[in-house]
Amino acid sequence: MSEAVLALEGLHKRFGALTATDDVSLTLRRGEIHALIGPNGAGKSTLIAQITGNLRPDAGRVLLDGEEITELSVAARARRGLGRSFQVSSLAEPLTVIRNVMIGVQAVSGHSFRFWTPVHRDRRLLEPAMAALARMGLEHRAWTPVAALSHGERRALEVACALALEPRALLLDEPMAGLGPEGSARLTELLESLKQEVPILLIEHDMQAVFRLAERLSVLVAGRVIAHGDVDTIRRDPRVRDAYLGE
Numbered sequence: 001m002s003e004a005v006l007a008l009e010g011l012h013k014r015f016g017a018l019t020a021t022d023d024v025s026l027t028l029r030r031g032e033i034h035a036l037i038g039p040n041g042a043g044k045s046t047l048i049a050q051i052t053g054n055l056r057p058d059a060g061r062v063l064l065d066g067e068e069i070t071e072l073s074v075a076a077r078a079r080r081g082l083g084r085s086f087q088v089s090s091l092a093e094p095l096t097v098i099r100n101v102m103i104g105v106q107a108v109s110g111h112s113f114r115f116w117t118p119v120h121r122d123r124r125l126l127e128p129a130m131a132a133l134a135r136m137g138l139e140h141r142a143w144t145p146v147a148a149l150s151h152g153e154r155r156a157l158e159v160a161c162a163l164a165l166e167p168r169a170l171l172l173d174e175p176m177a178g179l180g181p182e183g184s185a186r187l188t189e190l191l192e193s194l195k196q197e198v199p200i201l202l203i204e205h206d207m208q209a210v211f212r213l214a215e216r217l218s219v220l221v222a223g224r225v226i227a228h229g230d231v232d233t234i235r236r237d238p239r240v241r242d243a244y245l246g247e
């Protein structure tokens, strides 16, 4: 059995009278994609925010490679190797694709980045950024402004920005959102090829992608994990079909 790279233990979060995360425990193991699915308002974003450090849990712990990170800031978690996809809106449209990835590397490494420095002089940023673009099939777009990218390419670029930091675990929050069937199939293929390098906790509503990618799934409903298992187990579970998948 592979060990857990990321472990959530009994995470609990209330907003006033509402329990948004109710004693959630799960693990992300080396080499796997673990999908977190559930209806709108189930608490997926609230859970992710507790993992990234944007929200503090009322109780419970988050561990990365066995070390507790519950009290660390967002930036400190990122430096420890917790990667997450960046939102489309955080991409700098007029800048080139490669510059966008380099800014991400700089933000975490503390390397001083200057917009007026020619890119080729910033090798410490350029090399990891190029490698990340190559892993997402975007190296041929490196010198293109983000504004000229398709929606699918932007989604892949968000993942590349996270990969450039060489994370130990990657959190992806609805990477397929807004992609058509073709874009979704392409991104699915890319993510499948990544999981041996970095395990992925995937929040996704596109069930075709989830069923193709995930080794294990956890189903969140009203803040609680109501079911957990492999694709066949989850598809057959009557509670999951009632609460989320339908017939």
Ligand SMILES: Nc1ncnc2c1ncn2[C@@H]1O[C@H](COP(=O)(O)OP(=O)(O)OP(=O)(O)O)[C@@H](O)[C@H]1O
Residues within 6 Å of the ligand: 015, 018, 020, 038, 039, 040, 041, 042, 043, 044, 045, 046, 047
């Ligand atoms: N800051 C907040 N203050 C109060 N209530 C909140 C806050 N954030 C989330 N909630 C509530 O917590 C519950 C879980 O919301 P959350 O956004 O985590 O669900 P979700 O599963 O991510 O939904 P979606 O799939 O629609 O993004 C919802 O009832 C939501 O209204």
